[in-house]
Amino acid sequence: VLARREIGEDAMAIQILLVEDSPGDVRLTKEAFREVDPSIQVNVANDGVEAMEFLRREGAYVHAPRPDFILLDLNMPKMDGREVLIRLKADPGLKTLPTFILTTSRDARDIIRSYELQANCYLCKPVELDAFEKLVRSINDFWLTTVELPRPNLNN
Amino acid sequence: VPIDILLVEDNEGDARLLGEVLSEINKDVRLHVATDGLEAIAFLRYQGTHLDAPRPDLILLDLHMPKMDGLEVLARVKTDPWLATIPIIVLTSSHSEMDIVQSYKLMANCYLAKPAELKQFESLVRSLNDFWLTKVTLRKERQAAGAV
Numbered sequence: 405v406l407a408r409r410e411i412g413e414d415a416m417a418i419q420i421l422l423v424e425d426s427p428g429d430v431r432l433t434k435e436a437f438r439e440v441d442p443s444i445q446v447n448v449a450n451d452g453v454e455a456m457e458f459l460r461r462e463g464a465y466v467h468a469p470r471p472d473f474i475l476l477d478l479n480m481p482k483m484d485g486r487e488v489l490i491r492l493k494a495d496p497g498l499k500t501l502p503t504f505i506l507t508t509s510r511d512a513r514d515i516i517r518s519y520e521l522q523a524n525c526y527l528c529k530p531v532e533l534d535a536f537e538k539l540v541r542s543i544n545d546f547w548l549t550t551v552e553l554p555r556p557n558l559n560n
Numbered sequence: 561v562p563i564d565i566l567l568v569e570d571n572e573g574d575a576r577l578l579g580e581v582l583s584e585i586n587k588d589v590r591l592h593v594a595t596d597g598l599e600a601i602a603f604l605r606y607q608g609t610h611l612d613a614p615r616p617d618l619i620l621l622d623l624h625m626p627k628m629d630g631l632e633v634l635a636r637v638k639t640d641p642w643l644a645t646i647p648i649i650v651l652t653s654s655h656s657e658m659d660i661v662q663s664y665k666l667m668a669n670c671y672l673a674k675p676a677e678l679k680q681f682e683s684l685v686r687s688l689n690d691f692w693l694t695k696v697t698l699r700k701e702r703q704a705a706g707a708v
Binding site for chain 1: 638641644645646647655657660661664665667669670671672673684687688690691692694695696697698699
């Protein structure tokens, strides 16, 4: 099995890009991933513009790693999550990057629109800390130990 | 609320095994099986004997099948505006890097390589159930009807 954990954790740390404008949520998410596996690197972009710069290695992000997956909030200043999704999925170099919507919105229109724009999945952020930790654990169990992720060197 | 899953799989033994493992883990799942790509498309478009087929909440898709293979099904579903919102999980015995990348390029929602051993297969199904059927918010038809 080629699942992410088996292809050389030492050589290549697992990198996540979290696109989130709320400092409280950023902190919470980082702590939850640290709890699950301290070697996971959670990179943060505070809005969609920053996220695109990070992914395209522009400006301050020349040395940014290519993330294994993206956790994307929907409602953010400057460029929101829908716009980020549209740009990602239209970019041949980035379209294979698994992108999960992580939002407090339970609006059916947000859910449908996200799947229309080919988000890999839609996750409603639970309010309770315990449920949020379980969600992060499940993301880890599924996406990092079970799924075959696309390998960066074959993407372009 | 039942969860309708369309499994597209030509190997009868594999289909039965998945059905058994999944039904032990999650009683709400209703598994529908299409044995090749053509039948899957017919199911999704309510054609032939599939007039009363439900719109699946999720598709589990094998890649190598007769008549129409999984990549072709992926391409068709994900370019059809009515069907494109259904998450597709590729579930195959292929570990080929080309199959993995090609599937993601065609907008597979995720790619799972089937392990040969039963114990590992069960834990894969468990992990799939825990993530996709208990954590993910799937598009619900009733909600959708009100929103469109």
